[in-house]
Amino acid sequence: MSKALNSRRLVKIYRYDPSVGGNGHFDQFDLNIEDETKTTILDLLIRIQKTQDPTLAFRYACRVNMCGSCGMVINGCEALACKTNVSDLPEKCDITIRPLNHFPVIKDLVVDMKPFFQKLEASIPYFDPVDESMEPAVIRPDSKERNLIGLATECIQCGCCVSSCTMVNYHENYAGPAALNRAFTLLADSRDGLYDLRMNQVLESCYHCRTEFNCTEVCPKEISPTRAIKYIQLLALKEPRRLKRQNLLKPIHEEKTSGKESLPSADSGCNWLIEQHNRRKFLKQIIFGIGTASALVVGGVIAAAAIGPSLKRIPKRLVRLDKLEAFPVGKVSTIVMNDIVPNGFYKSEIKKPVIVVRRSDPDKIVVFNTSCTHLGCTVHWDESKKQYMCACHGGAFDEEGNVTAGPPPRPLDRYAFKVEDGYLFAEVV
Template structure:
């Protein structure tokens, strides 16, 4: 079976455009398989990012038929019979074609203090018990691999570049529950600002597109539930 891919193209020296490519497709052919075939046999200038090809790393995240997906997990057969549109993630600077710059994503994580800051009195090698209630709640949110799909799907990011985004707020929630962390005071100064928790409208697009089955919207709600106590401690 032959399928048509309508692929977004852009580079610093060429204008934005969409180019059509026809590829042979079987029942298990993925969008990533098709892009690799196009690059190898039709257009070696086509740029896209991938690594593992087995649905683990998230490098091949892009927007397929209007929805954020991993190209390596998305079979062409699951997308109907018509042309398949492929474009880069939204709300990221473009580098070339389907490749985006992930630096803003990393900066948003850094802005909320996404790295664990050990408390001065925390044991050096304290890993915590997997049976502890805090750990069990953290486990529901900890498997984020940083693919950026939630940020692309977030409508608030489109209007407010200072909004940390779902992944960063989800990470902040896991650290809020981590008894080993000592960076909560500085983190809450960011979370309670006008451009953080208060900006989320609760549409849940982030949860809908997360390929790991996480619920960033739930993490944001849990942070909001804790916010009044933090305000009283100021």
């Protein structure tokens, strides 16, 4: 405990001045904290504003984790400033405070939550009774639906989940965790009558979730939007026919013509929007380019792997059979060829019989491959019939290897050969 008393902390706060513009920067404030266990991040901000820099802007309202106004990124994690005590952070480390991601920054730590509410509105977050009954429905607290919904209705719409999600930025149609969580609580509610409409509105959105659980990790109310999203996906599997994919996430009301349009935030804040739009377009082109390039590379690798071996020139090997004298002139001799094949990281030994025919003419040597050209059984020399016979399907070849009977499609294969130093070599491919 004593360590938490009278400590000094360096607080780095993101600053952005809307009348200056630019990218913003971090300001550092050095603070003495009397008791870290009794000091929230919100207290730090209020203290800095009172004593060091009155122009610091942040947003808060209830200060007891009920309104969800003070969501910000504290040391890399989304959290409510009023729910995070300094003692919850690692000892002695600097404190870095940034505004939430994915929302336009109005000033310093204050973001424009308009995109959040727009997405929420588009996912039909409101109840519409299924019947006209005026009496509260009788639903047991241990019923399946209430167990399923649980405390998921207690979302305070702080935007932490949206900020922590890495997908909202990439999919314009993605409603985001909070909106889908609300849709889930209504889809599961038997009192609600907008099931089909809501399902059509949000389902596509659910498939943008990548099951990262960032939203679940940061939720200050310990709600799991991921669970909600998975539930909606499962619902869709159960009743696929009820769903027609419609024009998704289209606002339900047309914006009121004059009123809303001329709200100051709409015109004064849209420069970044155009900028972002252009940037997004550019990014898309780049990503498309990279995608095409990588597809080509990957395709190339696969194609090379498939076709490559047959195109490659494989060196011929000479396999020594035996001394020339071992093959009597005018006879057909069978010998087992001992071929050592280098294959990857090891060498395989292939033992294969070959037939060597030596005629009286010394130049007349023929080396036959004993594999039948039909299905590769081994043929043998039948002296009495003067034919090579295949035992498998009755193929027969004459002395020159030509087919005389049976199914073989072509004459016996011959090896090229060489005589060197009195030895006979077969050329093996």
